[in-house]
Amino acid sequence: MNERILICGGSIAGLALAHWLTRYGFRTTVVERAPALRTGGNGVDVRAQAVEVAERMGIMSRVRELATDVRGMKFVDSSDRAVARVDTLDPASVEIMRGDLVALLDEVTDTEYLFNDSVRRLEQDDDGVLVTFEQAPARRFHLVVGADGMHSTVRRLAFGPEERFVRFKDHYFAFANADASLGEDRWVTMFNTPGRMTGIYRSGNHAQAKAYFMFRSVPLKYDHRDVAEHKRLIGERFAGDGAWRIRELLDSALADPEFYFDALGQVRMTSWHNGRIALVGDAAWCASPASGAGAELALVGAYRLAGELAAADGDHRTAFRRYHTVHRPLVDRKQQIGPNVRIMIPKTAGGRFVRDAVARLPLMNAIGGLDRRLQARNTASLPDYRHPRP
Known part of the structure; x- marks a missing residue:
């Protein structure tokens, strides 16, 4: 049996995988670049099969207690007048702040942590993988x-x-902490200029709000770990715009040490495994934040990967191949993100006018509700791979 498994990354996918592997008798180590588990982030959705995974982990009741209670999206003009609202409430799913979900996963996961560290080199052979870390001494694992x-x-x-x-x-997009008084309780409020969006996310159950920024662009060259450079890029795009509440939200965001910036992107791979090394979560299939499916794919993918390893008694060749086969259809569906970005960020003033007009139609909410019901109806139950080992 391939017993010792290194998991690189201490977010939703990594902790969920560590939880299930430990329950199935494997020994896990999680290496995380940050000095502790990251508590920041935006709202994420636990829906469809991910609800089933959370129920089996014993955390779903707590997920519901910590729900954000956000009703939907509101589009406003420069005078803060609501020009359209879209209800996004779904009784079959729960939105929770990413940091809250990570904390819940940590509570139910028994694993070794290596913080303030990362992998520098991987050398695999017939028996395992020699891992060279940035800080810790090199160690051998059966799988990575x-x-x-x-x-x-x-x-x-x-x-x-x-x-x-x-x-x-x-x-490109960014989010950071914001003054909650700038947004309406239980709504995501968005203001658009052509090719740009500024918004504020205000949960009904959290005192802290989140500022959002997104802009259309050609590819930019920057260091994805340099937060100062990220703040400069957002400042250059939005600092000269005094419309709506952009100035206040920008000042709040640029002062936040947990400011987050990245490209809107997707990861497309033909295979998620290479020998004794596999991928899970955004590393394997990032569907982009516009999909709204990151947490769902992470929880279900981690459950599938751990379950297939347990069902194969640790045989990684069989397990990795089966994991890819059973999880790929869900990933392919969720990577079809449709018109979400065009709705949030119209390219022109005319496009914004059309978006607002369409969003005001009752048909928009009816279509959204129908889509959620169809997804729930077409969601098959996950396999119960095996009882946890004593």
């Missing part, structure tokens, strides 16, 4: 799983450079 996001180090080391797999979707 990359759960380290769209800019995955494990993917680069084991599969090739990032540009082979990441598809840029013409936009």
Whole structure:
């Protein structure tokens, strides 16, 4: 049995995978670049099969208690007058702040952590993988799983450079803490100028709000770990615009040490495994934030990967191949993100006018409700791979 497994990345996919592997008798280590588990982030949706996974983990009741209670999206003009609203409430799913979900996963996961560290080199042979870390002494593991996001180090080391797999979707985005008084309770409020969006996300159950920025652009060259450079890029795009509440939201965001910036992108791969190394979560299939499916894919994918390893008694060749086969159809569906970006960020003033007019129609909410019901109806139950080992 391949007993010792290194998981690179301590977010939703990595912790969910560690939870299930430990329950099935494997020994896990999670290496995380940050000095502790990251508590920031925006709202994420636990829906469809991910609800079933959370129920089996025993955390779904707590997920519901910590729900954001956001009703939908509101589009406003420069005088803060609501020009359209879209109800996004779905009784079959729960939105929770990413940091809250990570904390819940940590509570139910028994694993070794290596914080303030990352993988530098991976050398695999017939018996395992020799892992060289940035800080800790080198160690051997039977298997390595990359759960380290769209800019995955494990993917680069084991599969090739990032540009082979990441598809840029013409936009960049940022989010950070914001003054809650600037937004309406229980709504995501958005203001558009052509090719740009500024917004505020205000949960009904959290005192802290989130500022959002998104802009259309050609590809930019920057260091994806340099937060100061990220703030400069957002400042250059939005600092000269005094419309609506852009100035106040920008000042709040640029003062936040947990400011987050990235490209809107998708990860497209023909295979998520190479020998004894596999990928899970955004490292394997990032569908982009516009899909709204990141947490769902992470929870279900981690459950599938751990379950297939358990069902195969640790035989990674069989398990990795089966994991890819059973999870790929869901990933392919969720990567079809449809008109979400065009709705949030019309390219022209005319496009914004049409978006607002369409959003005011009752048909928009009816279509959204129908789509959610069809998804729920077409969601099959996940397999119960095996009882946890004593």
